[in-house]
Structure formats: structure tokens, C-alpha cells
Amino acid sequence: MTDTLIRSWQSVQEEVLRRINARIWKPGELIPNEAELASEFGCARATVNRALQNLADTGLLERRRKAGTRVATHPIRKATLDIPIIRNEITAKGFAYRYSLISSEKIVPPRDVIARMQLERGNKALHLVAVHLATGVPYVFEDRWINPGAVSGVEGIDFTRQSANEWLVENMPFTAGDITFTAMTGGRREAEILACEPGAGLFVIDRTTWTKDRAITFVRLVFAPGYRMHTVI
Amino acid sequence: MTDTLIRSWQSVQEEVLRRINARIWKPGELIPNEAELASEFGCARATVNRALQNLADTGLLERRRKAGTRVATHPIRKATLDIPIIRNEITAKGFAYRYSLISSEKIVPPRDVIARMQLERGNKALHLVAVHLATGVPYVFEDRWINPGAVSGVEGIDFTRQSANEWLVENMPFTAGDITFTAMTGGRREAEILACEPGAGLFVIDRTTWTKDRAITFVRLVFAPGYRMHTVI
DNA sequence: CAAATTATTATGTGCAGACATATAACTCAA
DNA sequence: TTGAGTTATATGTCTGCACATAATAATTTG
Known part of the structure; x- marks a missing residue:
């Protein structure tokens, strides 16, 4: 358990990533909802939302209303590439x-x-x-x-x-x-x-x-x- | 001038896109700051921020603190592609x-x-x-x-x-x-x-x-x- | 018992206000 | 004139709250 507070959306994202990589949350599994994470991390729900939404954009999480957020089963999904001039x-x-x-x-x-x-x-x-x-x-x-x-x-x-x-x-x-x-x-x-x-x-x-x-x-x-x-x- | 209020971040994004495409804001030009746009559109600054940040992510806008937001000179910049399983x-x-x-x-x-x-x-x-x-x-x-x-x-x-x-x-x-x-x-x-x-x-x-x-x-x-x-x- | 309705719940989004941070622009002294 | 320090400003982000929306779960109804 980390005692350092996790208050910025980047650090929330890092912590979530760490848990995914450490297999604390395994592919396909449901993770705690935004409100729970917010109270655990000691930040606002909006902050958690920002972090999770960002991870969902990159394809590492899958989110659905009411159903919750789960770790994507196939993490390699999206790559952004620069189209060169x-x-x-x-x-x-x-x-x-x-x-x-x-x-x-x-x-x-x-x-x-x-x-x-x-x-x-x-x-x-x-x-x-x-x-x-x-x-x-x-x-x-x-x-x-x-x-x-x-x-x-x-x-x-x-x-x-x-x-x-x-x-x-x-x-x-x-x-x-x-x-x-x-x-x-x-x-x-x-x-x-x-x-x-x-x-x-x-x-x-x-x-x-x-x-x-x-x-x-x-x-x-x-x-x-x-x-x-x-x-x- | 549209009389319909622009309050969701998506509609702000659409309106900004429209102005870029209509050359109201030309490539390289500075656009009004968030506070001004927020008051023009009748929404909160956070909403404008969300829209502009999203457009910056896709490479259509370039933003820097204090310097402001300008239309990217080379709009085709980033593509996200799905790496297939x-x-x-x-x-x-x-x-x-x-x-x-x-x-x-x-x-x-x-x-x-x-x-x-x-x-x-x-x-x-x-x-x-x-x-x-x-x-x-x-x-x-x-x-x-x-x-x-x-x-x-x-x-x-x-x-x-x-x-x-x-x-x-x-x-x-x-x-x-x-x-x-x-x-x-x-x-x-x-x-x-x-x-x-x-x-x-x-x-x-x-x-x-x-x-x-x-x-x-x-x-x-x-x-x-x-x-x-x-x-x- | 199946279909339709309602309740519940997690995420999605909006707002106002506050403070943080980067940095352009300015000021002033050496 | 130049370099260092200061100020002003636009974006970046957090908070707490509210309500919207989608979708599941529970309940009622035919």
C-alpha cells in the first residue's frame, strides 16, 4: 500500500497501469468503479474518470456504462502514428x-x-x-x-x-x-x-x-x- | 451566427472544426482563448478546454501555455490505427x-x-x-x-x-x-x-x-x- | 411464463471556482 | 545592450456537485 497520495490524473493512470502489469487486475477482469477508486486514491471522481478514459482511448481498458470498467483482453490494439510531411x-x-x-x-x-x-x-x-x-x-x-x-x-x-x-x-x-x-x-x-x-x-x-x-x-x-x-x- | 447554444464539448469541437474548415481561422493563426470562446458559446471554460485538447491530440490545433492556441499548419499529422489480433x-x-x-x-x-x-x-x-x-x-x-x-x-x-x-x-x-x-x-x-x-x-x-x-x-x-x-x- | 415496465447503477458530461504551471513580455540594473 | 528578475496571461488540472445516459437487474403485468 502506497502512502503517497495519488491525486493527479497521470498518477492515477500510472497506478492503474502498474496494477494491470502486476496482474493485480487481470485481463478481462472488472476493476473497482470510479467512486471506489477515487476514495481509495483520495481524489475526485473526475480525476479518476480522466485517467480511465485516457487508458480506454489507448485500448487498455474497456468501459461500458452500468457494466463497469474491465481490463482489455487484447492489450495491443491501437497505435498512433505520425503521418510525415x-x-x-x-x-x-x-x-x-x-x-x-x-x-x-x-x-x-x-x-x-x-x-x-x-x-x-x-x-x-x-x-x-x-x-x-x-x-x-x-x-x-x-x-x-x-x-x-x-x-x-x-x-x-x-x-x-x-x-x-x-x-x-x-x-x-x-x-x-x-x-x-x-x-x-x-x-x-x-x-x-x-x-x-x-x-x-x-x-x-x-x-x-x-x-x-x-x-x-x-x-x-x-x-x-x-x-x-x-x-x- | 448560430443561435443554438453550444454547450457540449462535442458541439464545441464541431464548431471549431467548422471554423477551421471554413477558413475563418486559418492555418497558423491564433484562435480566441478559452475564456472568450466559453463566453461566446455560453458554456464553461472546462468544456472548451476538453474540446480544444481533443483537437490538439489529433494534431489539428497546437497549444502552448501563455502563447495560446493556433491552427496547425500541417493538419495531416496523426493517425490511430488498429493493430489487428x-x-x-x-x-x-x-x-x-x-x-x-x-x-x-x-x-x-x-x-x-x-x-x-x-x-x-x-x-x-x-x-x-x-x-x-x-x-x-x-x-x-x-x-x-x-x-x-x-x-x-x-x-x-x-x-x-x-x-x-x-x-x-x-x-x-x-x-x-x-x-x-x-x-x-x-x-x-x-x-x-x-x-x-x-x-x-x-x-x-x-x-x-x-x-x-x-x-x-x-x-x-x-x-x-x-x-x-x-x-x- | 414471457413481455413490458421500472429501478438501480456505473459511466459520461457539465458547471463554477480555485490554484498550478509554463512562458511570453516586460522591467531594470550592470 | 544584455542578462536577470518580475509580471501577466493562457492553458492545465483538481474539486465537489449535479444531472444525463446507457444498460443491467428487478419487478410488474398480460
């Missing part, structure tokens, strides 16, 4: 960042892109292909489609000077987005642009952003071999 | 789950594993190779090392019946973990176990879990081609 990621590693536009054209997108972005069939969209370089070495290959119907004024922008991502971030708010991580086998095109072997396994991020039901942009980022995305839990 | 992921898709142990031996691990897990050189570790199947089709290939120094009693367990992951989750609490997502080019071994073409690009998750400075286990999950990990922001 490519320029920042490269400069943070100490490399010089450079962006190079390979092509820009307005064409009717292929079927899968139409489906992803829920575009009208037959309408053209802006297609940009570019590469981001770290001290001259290809880092990530960007294949982007922009919906001109949702992004007014995009046609006049010179994307050779500013990356589409940066322009969009500054000029188009978005309300939602979805991200998919996957792997692909590099073909000739990827090998050429990323200066790697054809057939290499490449890490891919697909991202679509939306503003109130309309797709703004769909971008596929294909990273050079060896790219790792890291997070701690 | 493989059994659940497979059964959730409506497939039958099966786990098959391919090999189990106690050997001195290779250098990279020793480095990752910070093991003593020359000490043996338990090496398990297994595959998880969805209705008989290989879904993910699991290559795992377990530190017997940190996991007492692991040597007597029959991992042909229960997957190592499930046994560990139930029997070993962990305090920290780190996860890396990457891609690899499949070799002969992966092709054989996952029943795919050699040379295919494969999605990989590396995970190490720790209990108070000692590595419990390091596992590499290599997913069959076409695997996608999805999240929304």
Missing part, C-alpha cells in the same frame, strides 16, 4: 530536400481512381507525377490525382515550384481522409523513378482526402526500398 | 481461422535479433515459425523470437495448440513496445509458406515488446500479397 521527414534526417515534378496533365482518370474518388465518369482530373529527393537520392514517388471540381483555381498553379501537397494543405481544408498502407512489387516505372531494382518490394501509402462528400485528391506514395515507418506503444 | 481480423472477415506451427527450436539468434532485443551474446532464445491461415489460405507468416530470460515457463508450453501471441498476451504483461511497418521483397521461403510468387512485394510488421527494459519477444509478420492496413482520419 515528406519535406519535414527528409530535412529532419539531415538531408537536403528537393521536389521534382515529372509530369502534369489533365486527363480522364482510370477506373480505380474514379471509383476511389467517386468522380463523374468521363470528367477529366489533374494528374501529377513527382518525386521527392533526399540529397539527390529518390526518396518517394508521388502519383496524385486532383479533382478540379472540388479545388477551384488549381489549374493555374505552377506545381513545378511548390509541391501539390503543400499547396493543398495551405489552400484546401479537408474534413475527412482515409489512409491505406500496403506493399507492392515495383515495376519498370517505379524502378526508374526511384532508381532501384525492378521487382523490389516497396512500401505504399494511399491517401484520399475529402471535403464534405467530395474528394479533393487521391495520392499514392511509393517509398524507396528500405523505408520504415515506426511507432511506439 | 490476427485471429480476430480473419474471423471478422468471415473466414475460418487456423494456426499452424512450422518449427520451434532453441538456438542462438542472429545478430540483428540480438541487437533488437538487446540479448546477451551467445544466449539461446526460442525461435518459432508459424503461419496463420484464413480458410486454409495462408494469410500471414510469423517469425518470432522469445527471450526465455524474461518469460519464465515458456519452455514447457505447447505452441502447436495455442499461438504464441495469444499465450503471451494472456501470460506476459508488457510495459512498452515498438512497431515498424515496412515492405520486403519475398524470397523462396516466403513464397513457399505464403503460397505466392517469389519476388512479390510483401507488407511487413516488426514488433518488439518489453517489460521494464527486458525484451519479451520480437515478431516479424509477413503478410500475403494484397494485404492492406486501413485507417481514417
Whole structure:
């Protein structure tokens, strides 16, 4: 029994974590309710609530009204990972960042892109292909489609000077987005642009952003071999 | 101007989001302080605080004491993604789950594993190779090392019946973990176990879990081609 | 005995007020 | 001019209380 008072929500959280790790409260088990913990720790119920809610957010606890709070049976559940702004990621590693536009054209997108972005069939969209370089070495290959119907004024922008991502971030708010991580086998095109072997396994991020039901942009980022995305839990 | 009162923290959050999206508060700009917003919305400062803190957690706002709260310049910053429990992921898709142990031996691990897990050189570790199947089709290939120094009693367990992951989750609490997502080019071994073409690009998750400075286990999950990990922001 | 209703209970959220803490901004002396 | 010390201010958090809400458990009713 600790004599030190547990009054901040962080210390409540620590103590709860300690009990989970020490198996005092085992996976699947019900823990005492907020009022009991509050009186045990000598703090207000709101403080306990804050701590438990935070742990529930990270997936370590499961809470339901009336039913109470129990230790999650499968603790590894959620990881928060930082989606890097490519320029920042490269400069943070100490490399010089450079962006190079390979092509820009307005064409009717292929079927899968139409489906992803829920575009009208037959309408053209802006297609940009570019590469981001770290001290001259290809880092990530960007294949982007922009919906001109949702992004007014995009046609006049010179994307050779500013990356589409940066322009969009500054000029188009978005309300939602979805991200998919996957792997692909590099073909000739990827090998050429990323200066790697054809057939290499490449890490891919697909991202679509939306503003109130309309797709703004769909971008596929294909990273050079060896790219790792890291997070701690 | 809305006449409807904004009193719940969710509605405060919605209103703040609306203003960010409508560019009333632009990226990088300072927004009114909590007290002002509270009096504007007709609610308590604590309610505004809850809403703004939540938005800061998701990376849309940046807050600093005394300096105030400003709209983040790079809104796409953090994504929370669910780390799947493989059994659940497979059964959730409506497939039958099966786990098959391919090999189990106690050997001195290779250098990279020793480095990752910070093991003593020359000490043996338990090496398990297994595959998880969805209705008989290989879904993910699991290559795992377990530190017997940190996991007492692991040597007597029959991992042909229960997957190592499930046994560990139930029997070993962990305090920290780190996860890396990457891609690899499949070799002969992966092709054989996952029943795919050699040379295919494969999605990989590396995970190490720790209990108070000692590595419990390091596992590499290599997913069959076409695997996608999805999240929304 | 099953279905519908009511009571109970644990979490969820709101409020006002107070104090804590970080830090930007200012003041003043060397 | 610069560095150290001070002040003001916005966010961070705690408290005690109240009521809302969801969901289980108990009870009544047809």
C-alpha cells in the first residue's frame, strides 16, 4: 500500500497501469468503479474518470456504462502514428530536400481512381507525377490525382515550384481522409523513378482526402526500398 | 451566427472544426482563448478546454501555455490505427481461422535479433515459425523470437495448440513496445509458406515488446500479397 | 411464463471556482 | 545592450456537485 497520495490524473493512470502489469487486475477482469477508486486514491471522481478514459482511448481498458470498467483482453490494439510531411521527414534526417515534378496533365482518370474518388465518369482530373529527393537520392514517388471540381483555381498553379501537397494543405481544408498502407512489387516505372531494382518490394501509402462528400485528391506514395515507418506503444 | 447554444464539448469541437474548415481561422493563426470562446458559446471554460485538447491530440490545433492556441499548419499529422489480433481480423472477415506451427527450436539468434532485443551474446532464445491461415489460405507468416530470460515457463508450453501471441498476451504483461511497418521483397521461403510468387512485394510488421527494459519477444509478420492496413482520419 | 415496465447503477458530461504551471513580455540594473 | 528578475496571461488540472445516459437487474403485468 502506497502512502503517497495519488491525486493527479497521470498518477492515477500510472497506478492503474502498474496494477494491470502486476496482474493485480487481470485481463478481462472488472476493476473497482470510479467512486471506489477515487476514495481509495483520495481524489475526485473526475480525476479518476480522466485517467480511465485516457487508458480506454489507448485500448487498455474497456468501459461500458452500468457494466463497469474491465481490463482489455487484447492489450495491443491501437497505435498512433505520425503521418510525415515528406519535406519535414527528409530535412529532419539531415538531408537536403528537393521536389521534382515529372509530369502534369489533365486527363480522364482510370477506373480505380474514379471509383476511389467517386468522380463523374468521363470528367477529366489533374494528374501529377513527382518525386521527392533526399540529397539527390529518390526518396518517394508521388502519383496524385486532383479533382478540379472540388479545388477551384488549381489549374493555374505552377506545381513545378511548390509541391501539390503543400499547396493543398495551405489552400484546401479537408474534413475527412482515409489512409491505406500496403506493399507492392515495383515495376519498370517505379524502378526508374526511384532508381532501384525492378521487382523490389516497396512500401505504399494511399491517401484520399475529402471535403464534405467530395474528394479533393487521391495520392499514392511509393517509398524507396528500405523505408520504415515506426511507432511506439 | 448560430443561435443554438453550444454547450457540449462535442458541439464545441464541431464548431471549431467548422471554423477551421471554413477558413475563418486559418492555418497558423491564433484562435480566441478559452475564456472568450466559453463566453461566446455560453458554456464553461472546462468544456472548451476538453474540446480544444481533443483537437490538439489529433494534431489539428497546437497549444502552448501563455502563447495560446493556433491552427496547425500541417493538419495531416496523426493517425490511430488498429493493430489487428490476427485471429480476430480473419474471423471478422468471415473466414475460418487456423494456426499452424512450422518449427520451434532453441538456438542462438542472429545478430540483428540480438541487437533488437538487446540479448546477451551467445544466449539461446526460442525461435518459432508459424503461419496463420484464413480458410486454409495462408494469410500471414510469423517469425518470432522469445527471450526465455524474461518469460519464465515458456519452455514447457505447447505452441502447436495455442499461438504464441495469444499465450503471451494472456501470460506476459508488457510495459512498452515498438512497431515498424515496412515492405520486403519475398524470397523462396516466403513464397513457399505464403503460397505466392517469389519476388512479390510483401507488407511487413516488426514488433518488439518489453517489460521494464527486458525484451519479451520480437515478431516479424509477413503478410500475403494484397494485404492492406486501413485507417481514417 | 414471457413481455413490458421500472429501478438501480456505473459511466459520461457539465458547471463554477480555485490554484498550478509554463512562458511570453516586460522591467531594470550592470 | 544584455542578462536577470518580475509580471501577466493562457492553458492545465483538481474539486465537489449535479444531472444525463446507457444498460443491467428487478419487478410488474398480460
